Amino acid sequence: MNLKPQTSSSNQSERVGIYIHIPFCKQACFYCDFHFSTSLKKKDELIEALIVELDIRKNEFKNSTVATIYFGGGTPSVLTLHEIESILDAVFLHYTVVDDPEITLEANPDDLTASKIIELSKSKINRLSIGVQSFFEADLKLMNRAHNAAEAKKCLTLATQYFNNISVDLIYGIPGGTNQQWQENIQTVLDFNIPHISSYALTVEPKTALDALIKKGKIEDVNERQAETQFRVLIEQLTAHGFKHYELSNFAKPGYYSINNSAYWQGKKYIGIGPSAHSFTGNSRSWNVANNSKYIKALASKILPSEVEYLSVNDKYNEYVMTGLRTMWGLSLPFVETQFGLDFKLYVLEQSNKYIEDGLLYIEANCLKVSDKGKFLSDGIASHLFKI
Known part of the structure; x- marks a missing residue:
């Protein structure tokens, strides 16, 4: 799969994506800071509002072709x-x-009953992203997940019978979890022959339940050294089994890269439908109100409740640096020069020098890339290459 930086010029063959935010969950995971509600009372009204938003925004993509549709959340x-x-x-x-x-x-595994999986397999849905996170009960309880380990394994047994394209989410750096347990989590997914794995370090976001529990001393704080060790175990174990580490948090067998997520990293256009959903045109970002009632009320009047931010050249460059360094393709130096100007190319090379000397970055085929040594530090390195 050859992914190269794309310009954002509008043309008939331009491929774009639609993200649809479903802001409902059975219960709140302690680490989550996404917009969601555990009350399903307004589900019917919300779905009607999503359909209205899809209608009133259709002209944004009148000269484009939708290549990906992604239902995220929430659950x-x-x-x-x-x-x-x-x-x-x-x-x-x-x-x-x-x-x-x-x-x-x-x-989520608890929703994927045999009947639900069979139903979905007969629909237009052709890819499942399953939020397993861990196969250990203590981890699932600490995170307040709605499923248990048995449900996770049962749903994967069933899902792999009806879907070829499956991604599983795993979380590392969980307080109290050992490196041996982490290796077992990875091996369990491998045993199911899952072709795509997304894996994230447990992050303590402000104002989440996890943040409060750590501050009260009821849960251990996240240990960054352990998280880094487990991240390196993840890379070693998955690459040994034929996975490509194609983005910082994503691993795939050949042919199973996420087209939707890869488009984000390429800077392609997408619209986000639903409360709190973000959209990107190449020149601007917008986001819908993160409130179900306000969203529903606005769409009932065919008003889009969103705010817009127009991107400067610096903004676009910084975003390309952030997303590019997270991928195995890195930053194309010719693209930086063509898209942003020679000054930006010279700037990124100058800022990169110390990281290249430290073995954290390297240049290959005119692309600036993060080395294995630098991967865990990727986002921090990127921030030092930004233009303010």
Whole structure:
């Protein structure tokens, strides 16, 4: 899969994505700071509002072709198949869609019953992203996940019978979790022959339940050294089994890279549908209000409740640096010069010198890349290459 930086010029063949935010969960995971509600009372109204938003924004993509549709959240798997299909029908009604789009549904193991998996396999959904996080009960309880380890294994047993394209989420750096348990988590996913794994360090976000519990001394704080050790174990174990570490948090077998996420890293356009969802045009970012009631009320009047930020050249450069250094393709130096100017190319090379000398960055085929040694520090390195 050859992914190269794309310009954001509008043309007939431009491929774009649609992200659909489903802001409902059965219960709140302690680490989560995304927008969601544990009350499903307004689910019907919310779905109707999503359909209205898809309609009123169709002209944004009138000269583009939708290649990916991604149901994120929240927990999209709390929706019934009928509800999912009503949203997809609106997409196919109002937008030009490629013949075989990647359509991903984020799902939790407790929602993926045998009947639900079979239903989904007969729908337009062709990719599942399953939020397992861990196969150990203590980890799941610490994070307040809605499923247990047995449900996680059962859902993977069933899902792999009906879907080829599956991604599993795992979290490392969990307080109290050992390196041996982490290796077992990875091996369990490998045993199911899953072709894509997304893995993230447990992060303590401000104002989350996890943050409060750590401050009260009820849960140990995250140990960064242990997280880094487990990150390196993850890379070693997955690359030994034929996975490509194609983005900092993502690993895939050949042919199973996430088309949706890869488009984000390439700087392609997408619209975000739903409360709190973000959109990107190449020149601006916008985001919807993060409040279900306000979102529903606005869309009932066919008003889009969003704010817009127009991006400067520095903003675009900084974003390219941040996303590019997270991927195995790195930063294309010719692209930096063409897109942003020679000054930016000279600047990034100058700022990179000390990291190259320390073995954290290297240049290969005119691309600036993060070395294995520098991967865990990637985001911090990127911030030092920013132009303020």
